[in-house]
Amino acid sequence: xxxxxxxxxxxxxxxxxxxxxxxxxxxxxxxxxxxxxxxxxxxxxxxxxxxxxxxxxxxxxxxxxxxxxxxxxxxxxxxxxxxxxxxxxxxxxxxxxxxxxxxxxxxxxxxxxxxxxxxxxxxxxxxxxxxxxxxxxxxxxxxxxxxxxxxxxxxxxxxxxxxxxxxxxxxxxxxxxxxxxxxxxxxxxxxxxxxxxxxxxxxxxxxxxxxxxxxxxxxxxxxxxxxxxxxxxxxxxxxxxxxxxxxxxxxxxxxxxxxxxxxxxxxxxxxxxxxxxxxxxxxxxxxxxxxxxxxxxxxxxxxxxxxxxxxxxxxxxxxxxxxxxxxxxxxxxxxxxxxxxxxxxxxxxxxxxxxxxxxxxxxxxxxxxxxxxxxxxxxxxxxxxxxxxxxxxxxxxxxxxxxxxxxxxxxxxxxxxxxxxxxxxxxxxxxxxxxxxxxxxxxxxxxxxxxxxxxxxxxxxxxxxxxxxxxxxxxxxxxxxxxxxxxxxxxxxxxxxxxxxxxxxxxxxxxxxxxxxxxxxxxxxxxxxxxxxxxxxxxxxxxxxxxxxxxxxxxxxxxxxxxxxxxxxxxxxxxxxxxxxxxxxxxxxxxxxxxxxxxxxxxxxxxxxxxxxxxxxxxxxxxxxxxxxxxxxxxxxxxxxxxxxxxxxxxxxxxxxxxxxxxxxxxxxxxxxxxxxxxxxxxxxxxxxxxxxxxxxxxxxxxxxxxxxxxxxxxxxxxxxxxxxxxx
Amino acid sequence: xxxxxxxxxxxxxxxxxxxxxxxxxxxxxxxxxxxxxxxxxxxxxxxxxxxxxxxxxxxxxxxxxxxxxxxxxxxxxxxxxxxxxxxxxxxxxxxxxxxxxxxxxxxxxxxxxxxxxxxxxxxxxxxxxxxxxxxxxxxxxxxxxxxxxxxxx
Numbered sequence: 001x002x003x004x005x006x007x008x009x010x011x012x013x014x015x016x017x018x019x020x021x022x023x024x025x026x027x028x029x030x031x032x033x034x035x036x037x038x039x040x041x042x043x044x045x046x047x048x049x050x051x052x053x054x055x056x057x058x059x060x061x062x063x064x065x066x067x068x069x070x071x072x073x074x075x076x077x078x079x080x081x082x083x084x085x086x087x088x089x090x091x092x093x094x095x096x097x098x099x100x101x102x103x104x105x106x107x108x109x110x111x112x113x114x115x116x117x118x119x120x121x122x123x124x125x126x127x128x129x130x131x132x133x134x135x136x137x138x139x140x141x142x143x144x145x146x147x148x149x150x151x152x153x154x155x156x157x158x159x160x161x162x163x164x165x166x167x168x169x170x171x172x173x174x175x176x177x178x179x180x181x182x183x184x185x186x187x188x189x190x191x192x193x194x195x196x197x198x199x200x201x202x203x204x205x206x207x208x209x210x211x212x213x214x215x216x217x218x219x220x221x222x223x224x225x226x227x228x229x230x231x232x233x234x235x236x237x238x239x240x241x242x243x244x245x246x247x248x249x250x251x252x253x254x255x256x257x258x259x260x261x262x263x264x265x266x267x268x269x270x271x272x273x274x275x276x277x278x279x280x281x282x283x284x285x286x287x288x289x290x291x292x293x294x295x296x297x298x299x300x301x302x303x304x305x306x307x308x309x310x311x312x313x314x315x316x317x318x319x320x321x322x323x324x325x326x327x328x329x330x331x332x333x334x335x336x337x338x339x340x341x342x343x344x345x346x347x348x349x350x351x352x353x354x355x356x357x358x359x360x361x362x363x364x365x366x367x368x369x370x371x372x373x374x375x376x377x378x379x380x381x382x383x384x385x386x387x388x389x390x391x392x393x394x395x396x397x398x399x400x401x402x403x404x405x406x407x408x409x410x411x412x413x414x415x416x417x418x419x420x421x422x423x424x425x426x427x428x429x430x431x432x433x434x435x436x437x438x439x440x441x442x443x444x445x446x447x448x449x450x451x452x453x454x455x456x457x458x459x460x461x462x463x464x465x466x467x468x469x470x471x472x473x474x475x476x477x478x479x480x481x482x483x484x485x486x487x488x489x490x491x492x493x494x495x496x497x498x499x500x501x502x503x504x505x506x507x508x509x510x511x512x513x514x515x516x517x518x519x520x521x522x523x524x525x526x527x528x529x530x531x532x533x534x535x536x537x538x539x540x541x542x543x544x545x546x547x548x549x550x551x552x553x554x555x556x557x558x559x560x561x562x563x564x565x566x567x568x569x570x571x572x573x574x575x576x577x578x579x580x581x582x583x584x585x586x587x588x589x590x591x592x593x594x595x596x597x598x599x600x601x602x603x604x605x606x607x608x609x610x611x612x613x614x615x616x617x618x619x620x621x622x623x624x625x626x627x628x629x630x631x632x633x634x635x636x637x638x639x640x641x642x643x644x645x646x647x648x649x650x651x652x653x654x655x656x657x658x659x660x661x662x663x664x665x666x667x668x669x670x671x672x673x674x675x676x677x678x679x680x681x682x683x684x685x686x687x688x689x690x691x692x693x694x695x696x697x698x699x700x701x702x703x704x705x706x707x708x709x710x711x712x713x714x715x716x717x718x719x720x721x722x723x724x725x726x727x728x
Numbered sequence: 729x730x731x732x733x734x735x736x737x738x739x740x741x742x743x744x745x746x747x748x749x750x751x752x753x754x755x756x757x758x759x760x761x762x763x764x765x766x767x768x769x770x771x772x773x774x775x776x777x778x779x780x781x782x783x784x785x786x787x788x789x790x791x792x793x794x795x796x797x798x799x800x801x802x803x804x805x806x807x808x809x810x811x812x813x814x815x816x817x818x819x820x821x822x823x824x825x826x827x828x829x830x831x832x833x834x835x836x837x838x839x840x841x842x843x844x845x846x847x848x849x850x851x852x853x854x855x856x857x858x859x860x861x862x863x864x865x866x867x868x869x870x871x872x873x874x875x876x877x878x879x880x881x
Contacts, residue, residue, distance in 0.1 A: 354735070354791055355734060355738075356738040356739070356742075373831075377792075377831065381792050398830055400830035401830070402830075
């Protein structure tokens with residue numbers, strides 16, 4: 001989010017007027033009625049939502065459903081709204097089910113994982129709200145209790161404007177999106193341009209369903225998105241040119257597409273990136289090859305070789321080729337020669353220059369350069385290159401000094417299937433390795449690549465953390481595991497500092513002194529101040545480093561502290577002692593979190609077991625115990641962040657900003673430790689609803705603190721306002 | 729080994745009694761290690777009157793992989809002075825590395841290349857950092873990443 005966009009979200013924030021009270025539930029809801037002043041819940045039991053307050057003004061839409069996760073609701077009813085083109089014109093949209101908030105939250109996340117729609121999913125666990133609308137029916141037979149009819153209420157300025165209630169309680173007829181919002185002639189998907197660009201700039205408007213009472217930033221966001229919708233209503237039909245405030249410049253260089261999994265919340269420290277699976281990478285190459293094949297009218301194999309030769313820089317290839325086609329072909333190993341598809345030949349009187357074989361009927365092959373070798377030698381040669389040397393894109397003709405490159409078609413003719421496979425794998429690898437904005441996910445066995453537009457020169461301003469689909473989070477700049485908030489260069493230094501023995505030298509200088517005469521290093525491990533150097537037998541005072549004989553009769557009680565010879569030694573020692581202590585302070589905390597993060601891995605594994613135990617112990621459903629999973633994940637990410645805050649702080653110069661940073665760090669640390677403690681409790685205690693709520697609250701609090709810390713740090717980094725204790 | 733053996737057998741048959749001047753086969757027992765002597769024929773003051781011994785070691789993937797070629801030091805066979813030859817006999821020549829090697833090269837052509845490498849040399853010196861390299865190197869020549877930067881000698 002750019003600073004301007006942030007400002008905008010603040011100015012658009014909805015200020016709620018003070019509460020007004022009116023009489024509670026009324027008998028039947030009809031057009032013109034106000035909503036009952038009753039609480040619904042969202043995400044967690046503690047997070048009450050009062051719709052009579054919430055939608056006092058403006059347009060909104062309430063959709064009642066019989067049950068979350070029921071087939072009718074999940075497959076057609078709500079998705080119909082999610083996909084509807086005019087959803088954005090409907091104002092705030094709420095889906096209400098007679099379910100507990102954990103269920104509605106999970107349901108909302110399953111229907112609208114990105115939260116892009118802005119629809120909020122509310123629970124009415126006791127059916128009080130639904131009953132007050134007189135829209136409840138007895139669902140005991142199917143659902144085991146009273147449930148809500150399927151309905152849609154159009155609300156304007158807190159009053160019912162229109163009612164659409166299914167006559168048979170649960171059918172899907174009058175309350176569908178088509179009926180309520182009007183039939184949409186072109187069914188718009190969520191990938192409308194406006195939404196995409198808005199998401200790119202500001203992140204998806206996250207509904208409150210995915211957050212907690214404390215998540216005020218998201219409150220801004222959801223408030224903002226609905227306000228924005230109001231503003232945009234008129235311009236919405238022109239395919240949402242979306243240039244609402246002039247913030248939505250396209251960002252082509254990042255190749256952003258809203259189709260891929262957007263991070264749920266867009267933070268200032270989040271960067272745009274895209275995950276590619278092996279088949280995507282292949283498709284991209286094929287596209288480029290096809291394009292060059294068409295533009296330059298050359299064979300696909302040649303196009304592929306040329307592209308690899310130009311490291312997939314299509315523009316440069318086409319430009320150069322237009323200028324000097326012969327030279328380009330020559331350089332890429334595609335020099336002129338006879339045409340025709342590659343084939344094996346038997347040539348009478350042929351002798352292979354590699355194996356010196358000349359028996360008749362020997363099959364041989366030559367690329368366009370005409371260097372001919374027997375098929376066995378080719379097999380050996382290509383096998384060696386592919387298997388042992390891992391080469392693919394730049395395998396040259398075996399002839400000495402011939403630069404012709406083996407193309408994929410010829411290769412397929414010559415080697416066995418397993419080698420072909422390996423060859424194509426390696427070819428794909430070169431594509432990723434050749435492109436600056438592509439990098440492999442470093443996680444073991446992960447075959448995905450990440451695209452990110454962050455350049456090397458930006459690395460002192462941003463910490464480009466990306467998350468692969470395999471869940472591995474790493475820094476795009478240096479491929480190390482996620483090290484927010486510390487920038488790459490600092491991380492490099494810190495790791496080096498921790499790894500080398502510069503600190504051993506520091507320890508020595510902090511804890512030892514040198515004999516004033518022979519400079520042997522001496523550690524005083526006890527005893528009095530009268531030192532006698534073992535090497536040179538020099539006698540001196542440990543306190544003042546002066547000659548012992550000068551102490552006269554004041555032995556064992558050094559009162560010669562002002563002596564100059566001694567004070568210099570003491571100064572140097574004090575300095576390195578302070579420096580060592582400072583390093584150890586940060587290092588211990590860094591190492592502690594690193595250690596804890598490792599333990600968290602175990603905890604994560606235990607979590608699964610715990611969740612199963614909890615299900616049988618408390619009768620909770622799988623969805624209802626998911627909070628433990630999110631708590632565990634929060635712990636891990638927060639610890640990872642905390643760990644690097646210490647390396648970061650070590651290099652900070654002392655000033656106000658640093659103090660603010662340390663306060664944030666302290667808050668996060670306290671939150672993490674508190675959550676960690678709760679998390680360790682036995683299953684019987686975890687089953688208590690009170691603790692569950694506490695854990696959920698703490699989890700989101702931890703996440704929140706982490707976001708605050710990272711956002712703050714990233715902003716300062718981007719603006720270059722940190723001052724460092726070192727130069728880099 | 730069959731592949732390498734066959735080719736080496738053919739090479740040996742061709743070499744016997746038919747080597748260019750200045751190159752002589754010392755031993756070729758089996759197909760794993762051969763010894764050859766080379767001499768510089770023209771009047772290069774650095775090498776006049778001296779004979780150098782080369783040791784060839786072949787792997788089973790010869791000639792797809794290059795052989796390992798080093799100079800050996802015996803009483804009457806010194807290591808030639810050359811800015812690309814270390815005093816332990818290891819030769820820094822792109823021809824002998826994965827990148828520069830071509831399977832159409834053979835023992836004879838390597839000997840001739842080395843012969844001409846010596847012939848053209850005017851510097852009576854060892855490579856930079858020779859002492860350190862010789863003292864610390866425990867790797868086989870094929871595992872060393874030479875950086876073939878200097879094409880002047």
